[in-house]
Each structure stands twice: as C-alpha cells, then as structure tokens.
Amino acid sequence: MESLADRAYLVTGGGTGIGAATALHLAALGASVTVIGRREEPLKKIADEVRRQGGDALAHTADVRDPAAVEAAVDAAMDRFGRIDGLVNNAAGNFVTPAEKLSPNGWRAVVDIVLNGTWNCTSAVARRMIETNRPGSIVSVIATYAWTGHPGTVHSAAAKAGVVAMTRTLAVEWARYDIRLNCVAPGPTETEGAGSALWAEQEDRDRVLASVPLRRFAGAAEVGDLIGLLLSDRAAYITGTTLTADGGQSLGAQIYGPPLETNGASPSPR
Numbered sequence: 001m002e003s004l005a006d007r008a009y010l011v012t013g014g015g016t017g018i019g020a021a022t023a024l025h026l027a028a029l030g031a032s033v034t035v036i037g038r039r040e041e042p043l044k045k046i047a048d049e050v051r052r053q054g055g056d057a058l059a060h061t062a063d064v065r066d067p068a069a070v071e072a073a074v075d076a077a078m079d080r081f082g083r084i085d086g087l088v089n090n091a092a093g094n095f096v097t098p099a100e101k102l103s104p105n106g107w108r109a110v111v112d113i114v115l116n117g118t119w120n121c122t123s124a125v126a127r128r129m130i131e132t133n134r135p136g137s138i139v140s141v142i143a144t145y146a147w148t149g150h151p152g153t154v155h156s157a158a159a160k161a162g163v164v165a166m167t168r169t170l171a172v173e174w175a176r177y178d179i180r181l182n183c184v185a186p187g188p189t190e191t192e193g194a195g196s197a198l199w200a201e202q203e204d205r206d207r208v209l210a211s212v213p214l215r216r217f218a219g220a221a222e223v224g225d226l227i228g229l230l231l232s233d234r235a236a237y238i239t240g241t242t243l244t245a246d247g248g249q250s251l252g253a254q255i256y257g258p259p260l261e262t263n264g265a266s267p268s269p270r
C-alpha cells in the first residue's frame, strides 16, 4: 500500500458510510483529512477516531449546496494543513419515489446536493490547487445508474450522470494543471444512509441482493480503498474514467445465466 504521508485530503459526507470509511483509510495511509458535512456530531466522531489512531483530522460543518460555506471549509483546510492534494465528492441525498410524484423541491434537493454540491467543491478545491501550483486528484462517488438509469431515482440518476460529464470535461480541461478527475461507481453498499433511503424493508434488501451476481453488498471500507487508489500516485495516468465496483450488478440479467435469485450465499460485505 502506498504511503500518503504529508498529503491532505477533503472528504465530503465524511462523517458516515463510505465517506467515513474513506477518511479513515486515507488517515491510516498517513494523510491528513478534512471531513465535511451538515451535522457536526458524526464528523467529530470520525475526526476523533483519526486522531486516536495517530493521524490528523479537521471536522468542518458545511452544506455543499452553499458555495460560500464550501469556500470557508476549503479555506479552513488550507489554514490547518497548508495544502490540498485531493478531494472526494461523496456527499449525496437520495430517496426512492415514482418520478410522477416527485415534487420540484424534492428534485431540487437531490440535484443540488449531488450535482451542484460536486461542482461547488470541485471548483473551490481546484482553484486552490491551481493557485498553489500543486497537482491534485479529485474522485467523485457516483452510481451505475448514471448510465443505465433506474426507475424510482430519476433525480439521483440525472445528477450522477451530470457528475460523470463534469468529470470527463474537467479531466481534459485541467490536465494541463496535472489535476486528475475520476469517478468510483459502487454497487449496493452496506451503509446506514443507503439502508434507510433505499432498502429499508427486508423485501427491498432481498430484491437488491438478487440483482447482484456476486450476491453480496459491498463494504464501505472496500469502496474507500478504491477511492484511495484513485487518489494516489499509483493512478497517476488515470483520468476521466469511472471505476465500477458493483459485483456485476450493472451487467444486468443475462439470458442464459443463472436466475437472479438470492442463492443462500452470505450477503455480508467482505
């Protein structure tokens, strides 16, 4: 595993789920991390855990929808660590609803967090990288329905597709500054946020599991590990791409394959 000692990263939605696992993973590799989210308590818990393990972390509350709050968070990270080497756009909002019942404000809430929030953070961090003449790596967490689409999540699917287009555009535009941008597309991942938003009932969990050829949920830590890979210099020649880790879910049901039913395999993440 490559050391990330002396590096400093920002992780949005870093207090819970995949964001928290990513922050802990980066800190374990020696990096300093700034975790950003709306609620102070989960952020403080992760920052305390990083410090307990001998690392350095800053917890900063901000709503990624608010450009001024994002600027203040990035300034606080610069003041504390003196540099920014990378950003993880992980914050998201989601709920399942038939599209015809989605209110204008419901659409706005999700698209604002996922698409506008990603832009607010990406532009604020990239400007600091350009001003300080430092290379950088930006990873955004998307979902495979950015290209497959998925009924019930039109707001999130459309916003994640926008993040892919943003990533591909900026990967070319900012290559001259040695800023790399990539996406990670996890499949169903065992987190509290997704559990309550997307598979609150056992019946929903079973349906999700049955759609995954590897027949298990991903663990937040294994997704955090992939994000760490894309942030690191091992991925120095990778830009503008999406790394999919979905247990084969987005390949869809195959005509001559085994039936997509739960098969008794352990559904627990590795």
Ligand SMILES: CCCCCCC/C=C/C(=O)SCCNC(=O)CCNC(=O)[C@H](O)C(C)(C)COP(=O)(O)OP(=O)(O)OC[C@H]1O[C@@H](n2cnc3c(N)ncnc32)[C@H](O)[C@@H]1OP(=O)(O)O
Pocket: 092, 093, 094, 095, 096, 097, 102, 103, 104, 105, 106, 107, 109, 110, 142, 143, 144, 156, 187, 188, 193, 194, 197, 198, 208
């Ligand atoms: C199925 C397999 C695929 C697997 C891949 C899955 C890929 C993606 C996964 C994820 O993204 S998991 C992340 C889940 N985490 C979260 O959602 C956490 C954060 N969530 C939130 O903050 C809220 O859920 C929020 C609604 C997104 C935003 O909160 P905010 O406080 O800004 O908004 P509200 O004022 O509460 O609501 C705004 C608007 O939205 C309507 N709304 C909220 N929930 C629902 C719902 N369940 N159904 C329908 N509409 C909903 C709410 O009513 C408001 O609209 P108006 O009433 O004002 O019109």
Ligand SMILES: NC(=O)C1=CN([C@@H]2O[C@H](COP(=O)(O)OP(=O)(O)OC[C@H]3O[C@@H](n4cnc5c(N)ncnc54)[C@H](OP(=O)(O)O)[C@@H]3O)[C@@H](O)[C@H]2O)C=CC1
Pocket: 012, 013, 014, 015, 016, 017, 018, 019, 036, 037, 038, 039, 040, 042, 062, 063, 064, 065, 089, 090, 091, 092, 093, 094, 113, 117, 141, 142, 143, 144, 185, 186, 187, 188, 189, 190, 191, 192, 193, 194
């Ligand atoms: N779990 C899964 O199955 C999958 C998840 N993903 C993606 O992975 C990422 C993480 O999801 P997951 O860990 O499961 O879910 P969580 O709900 O645990 O994570 C979402 C995080 O985003 C933060 N957040 C939400 N809204 C805002 C906001 N406006 N400003 C700042 N922070 C915000 C939340 O903190 P707070 O509420 O305190 O602000 C929370 O920490 C998301 O991008 C999601 O779309 C993709 C595919 C599958």
